[in-house]
Amino acid sequence: MAQLTGSQIIINLLRQNGIDVVFGLPGGMILPLYNELFVSNFKHVLVRQEQAA
Known part of the structure; x- marks a missing residue:
């Protein structure tokens, strides 16, 4: 079984x-x-501050 990183798990959950x-x-x-x-x-929208995200 392949080991997934936390980032890969998050990406998979977003896709699902x-x-x-x-x-x-x-x-x-x-x-x-x-x-x-x-x-x-994924399309990424860059924001200028954390509150806008």
């Missing part, structure tokens, strides 16, 4: 729930998730 657009603000601790988003087919 029919989500194709995500809003966010990249930063240090979330970069592994953004790496997975980069190689996936």
Whole structure:
């Protein structure tokens, strides 16, 4: 059985729930998730501050 990272699990859950657009603000601790988003087919909407996300 292949080991999945937390980021891969989140991406899989988003796909399973029919989500194709995500809003966010990249930063240090979330970069592994953004790496997975980069190689996936999700549309990312960049926000300027956390409250807008």
